[in-house]
Amino acid sequence: MNRDPKGPYPGKRQSISQKLRALATPGTLPDFRNMGVILRVVLLVNALAALTVFIRVDAVDQWGAALLAMAGAVELPLFITVLLLYIGRPVMERLAPVRVWAVVAVLGLLVSLVTYPVFGAPSGEAVWRWCGWALLAAVAVMAYFDYLGRLYSPALTEARLHALTARIRPHFLFNSLNGVLGVIREDPRRAERVLEEIADMFRVLMKEHKELVPLDDEIDLCTRYLDVERLRLGDRLVVRWDLEFRPIAALVPPLLLQPLLENAVYHGIEPSPQPGDIAVRVARRGNEVLLEVSNPIVDTPRNQRGNRMAQANIRERLALFFDLEADMSIDRRGGRYTVRIRFPYRRVKS
Structure with a gap:
């Protein structure tokens, strides 16, 4: 095994600051190729979906059916959106912070519009209301990662x-x-x-x-x-x-x-x-x-x-x-x- 005569740690490195910028720093796109980020997105969107059901459905015995209907409508758009962000990460990381937020919001909105004719929305909601929920979910996800980036600043x-x-x-x-x-x-x-x-x-x-x-x-x-x-x-x-x-x-x-x-x-x-x-x-x-x-x-x-x-x-x-x-x-x-x-x-x- 070759050793550098100058001793350990002389080579090229990746700093913790660079890693944190890739994960989530204020105003930038989270690293959607990081499994931790993907898991957080899935959990956060599903938590928002569950919260929506609990707020809108009064009867406790109807929560199970409502949650299943909501999950059926949410999971496919969520999967497609995360996949597109995964693929487009190299392009979007060159965008200005405001455009990053706009891209994520518009992408979530467009995916919801495209998948609406296939799966519809829970409880037969109007398309504008369903797309509004998707837009709010996208903004909530970006706000969460912006907060996370500030909390774990370099x-x-x-x-x-x-x-x-x-x-x-x-x-x-x-x-x-x-x-x-x-x-x-x-x-x-x-x-x-x-x-x-x-x-x-x-x-x-x-x-x-x-x-x-x-x-x-x-x-x-x-x-x-x-x-x-x-x-x-x-x-x-x-x-x-x-x-x-x-x-x-x-x-x-x-x-x-x-x-x-x-x-x-x-x-x-x-x-x-x-x-x-x-x-x-x-x-x-x-x-x-x-x-x-x-x-x-x-x-x-x-x-x-x-x-x-x-x-x-x-x-x-x-x-x-x-x-x-x-x-x-x-x-x-x-x-x-x-x-x-x-x-x-x-x-x-x-």
Whole structure:
């Protein structure tokens, strides 16, 4: 695996600001190619449809039939509108903010007009009333994403991201210095080399981590960290890497893998006097990258608070970068503790 002599994180990146602009920022078109955005649109429009039924139908026993009729009239226009926005996203992202709103509103109106002769409207409503409802729904969707963009403005989100990343640094420093203290008397030269390595790693840790970085650089940082841990643990620490070539160029949130390895060392290797192995697997499945880190389950009781905090930290950073397109799961079986992360495959542009 090729390494850049300048150290981790030198390549091209995608910033969290760029990601947020693509998701929803004031006055721009939401990214209708993002599954999280599509899901929100579907849920919001259906919620508006249900609210309309509850307001207009007084008899509770008629709600079920009215909801089915409303859903039958709403789903096809909604599907067609989202599909057209998905296809036309590259064109519309070049439009001015006012025109973006106008395009979405007019598109929803036209689709409702075209599909009205086929499915009609619930309760036989007049076409103008049905199209008016569709127009209001389109405006409500855009207003929601405009609000979301202001709520998660790049400045506020970057501040959250910095706070989350800052929590990692003290643990990293503490464990690294412990490793050096273990050999400083027996092998001063080796300790000196390791301190230089730690200094290089901290140059990376102290950078602004608001950008996605190449996975290859993240792995490079982790191998350095594991070299430091081997000072304390010696042959007890065994790491098995299962890396497919293709995902190595993928872009990932910075410091995604290192906290998982730190937890694996703390909970799966340190408590046991016997050698233990940490397995790291990276694979690509279609347009997604799968990342797995597993370690032995040791019965010795240890503080689980730090483990949960690190996992919550990673979950939140995945959400900030990838929204609903990424997820993280925990599995305990066969004497192994496994963390699995799935996120979209985005590669470094040459």
